[in-house]
Amino acid sequence: MDLSPENSSYLRLWHSTGQLCGRIELPGSKSESNRLLILSAIYPDTLKIKGLSTADDTQLLQQILTSKQSLGSVHCRMAGTAYRFLTAYYAATPGAHVLLTGSDRMFERPIGPLVDALRQLGADIQYVGKEGFPPLEIKGTQLTGGLVTVDGSTSSQFITALMLIGCSLPLGLKIHIQGYPVSVPYIYLTASTLWQVGLKVDVRLPEIHLYPSSPKKSVVRVEPDWSAASYWYLMALLSQRAEIYLPGLRIPSMQGDSVVRGYFDALGVETVFLGSGIRIFKKTQSQNQSLQLDLRDTPDIAQTLAVALAAIGQSGTLTGLDTLPLKETDRLLALHNELTRCGARVESHTHSLTIRSSLHLKQNQLIHTYGDHRMAMAFAPLALLSPIVIQNPSVVSKSYPTFWQDLKKVGFSIEYLNSAKE
Numbered sequence: 001m002d003l004s005p006e007n008s009s010y011l012r013l014w015h016s017t018g019q020l021c022g023r024i025e026l027p028g029s030k031s032e033s034n035r036l037l038i039l040s041a042i043y044p045d046t047l048k049i050k051g052l053s054t055a056d057d058t059q060l061l062q063q064i065l066t067s068k069q070s071l072g073s074v075h076c077r078m079a080g081t082a083y084r085f086l087t088a089y090y091a092a093t094p095g096a097h098v099l100l101t102g103s104d105r106m107f108e109r110p111i112g113p114l115v116d117a118l119r120q121l122g123a124d125i126q127y128v129g130k131e132g133f134p135p136l137e138i139k140g141t142q143l144t145g146g147l148v149t150v151d152g153s154t155s156s157q158f159i160t161a162l163m164l165i166g167c168s169l170p171l172g173l174k175i176h177i178q179g180y181p182v183s184v185p186y187i188y189l190t191a192s193t194l195w196q197v198g199l200k201v202d203v204r205l206p207e208i209h210l211y212p213s214s215p216k217k218s219v220v221r222v223e224p225d226w227s228a229a230s231y232w233y234l235m236a237l238l239s240q241r242a243e244i245y246l247p248g249l250r251i252p253s254m255q256g257d258s259v260v261r262g263y264f265d266a267l268g269v270e271t272v273f274l275g276s277g278i279r280i281f282k283k284t285q286s287q288n289q290s291l292q293l294d295l296r297d298t299p300d301i302a303q304t305l306a307v308a309l310a311a312i313g314q315s316g317t318l319t320g321l322d323t324l325p326l327k328e329t330d331r332l333l334a335l336h337n338e339l340t341r342c343g344a345r346v347e348s349h350t351h352s353l354t355i356r357s358s359l360h361l362k363q364n365q366l367i368h369t370y371g372d373h374r375m376a377m378a379f380a381p382l383a384l385l386s387p388i389v390i391q392n393p394s395v396v397s398k399s400y401p402t403f404w405q406d407l408k409k410v411g412f413s414i415e416y417l418n419s420a421k422e
């Protein structure tokens with residue numbers, strides 16, 4: 001029987017030397033790619049995108065947009081960002097009439113604040129199932145734009161979705177954000193993408209002003225993905241010795257998750273910026289007094305940091321985790337369960353997770369992944385401490401399809417299994 005990542009239920013992972021040395025080409029940023037794809041669809045023939053992400057979510061969005069399908073059922077599977085951006089895109093595309101649907105999990109991820117905002121602009125959107133959640137029936141109309149208020153306390157993707165259509169509306173768009181916004185760097189990433197292609201936007205939070213404008217013909221290079229880089233920082237931290245070159249990453253970067261560099265510097269990984277990319281090294285591990293890290297701006301690196309603290313026995317509290325229950329799985333619950341199963345003492349509250357003691361891994365410790373790519377990738381570096389078994393390894397393709405191949409390049413051993421003992 002052919003056991004490969006796509007058809008195996010489990011993957012056993014270990015590293016015999018603990019020494020990591022190599023060059024890893026990370027996928028392009030999923031966030032930048034998805035923004036550029038929507039802009040390419042709104043303004044055809046203006047943008048040439050280089051280094052587009054190979055993530056399943058991005059490939060799916062590209063397929064949906066290039067098929068120019070504007071009638072019938074459009075399936076976004078697990079791709080939350082794509083779903084939110086397409087809601088605004090179809091609502092502002094005259095003649096479109098789609099049922100925008102997705103996976104069962106998508107039906108539990110909120111969309112209400114974006115629908116409310118688009119309706120203020122005159123959009124024709126109906127809930128097909130539960131009020132406030134996908135799926136949606138959207139009839140596209142010519143929106144004129146103007147003033148819109150949106151709640152920013154659940155997801156920044158609602159704000160980005162509005163920003164991406166804003167400059168194409170005859171009156172432009174003036175967005176007023178209500179509530180204490182989450183994931184703010186993603187709002188600036190959107191503004192920077194718009195500026196880069198020549199669209200006019202002014203961000204003075206809580207106000208964002210998008211002026212009617214057209215992009216200039218541009219070639220845009222997508223930076224590699226800093227959320228994906230976070231797993232390499234964790235591997236460097238847990239190694240005996242590491243020197244890893246990650247070409248293309250920039251310092252400074254518009255991706256908020258690039259703050260991972262500073263967090264890991266405090267834990268024991270040094271970064272050197274080489275112009276063409278970064279090189280990361282393991283340095284002497286630092287023990288700090290109990291740490292408190294606020295991740296309200298950068299929810300996607302919460303799993304990496306929680307595993308890092310537990311793995312090195314560094315006590316600390318991650319705060320600002322309000323939106324983790326709304327992601328691919330309830331990430332707060334998933335982290336609590338898996339860290340506890342791995343022998344750590346942890347406490348979770350609505351907005352925070354406290355790590356009180358180190359992990360105690362069993363031989364071939366089983367890691368459940370909850371259908372979440374970031375659970376698989378954040379726990380995988382533990383194989384540097386002891387062999388582990390990852391359930392459902394193919395989940396990584398949502399954002400980083402070559403993750404397991406890249407691990408092999410730096411000496412990890414992999415065995416695909418179709419069953420695992422607890």
Ligand SMILES: O=C(O)C1=C[C@@H](OP(=O)(O)O)[C@@H](O)[C@H](O)C1
Pocket residue numbers: 030031032081154155156157160182183186299300323
């Ligand atoms: O705009 C984006 O590209 C994203 C914004 C964030 O979502 P929230 O704003 O919902 O936290 C992040 O978690 C997601 O992976 C990507």
Ligand SMILES: C=C(OP(=O)(O)O)C(=O)O
Pocket residue numbers: 057078079080081082300327328374399
């Ligand atoms: C939350 C994520 O993605 P999305 O919201 O696009 O499903 C993620 O990639 O961690």
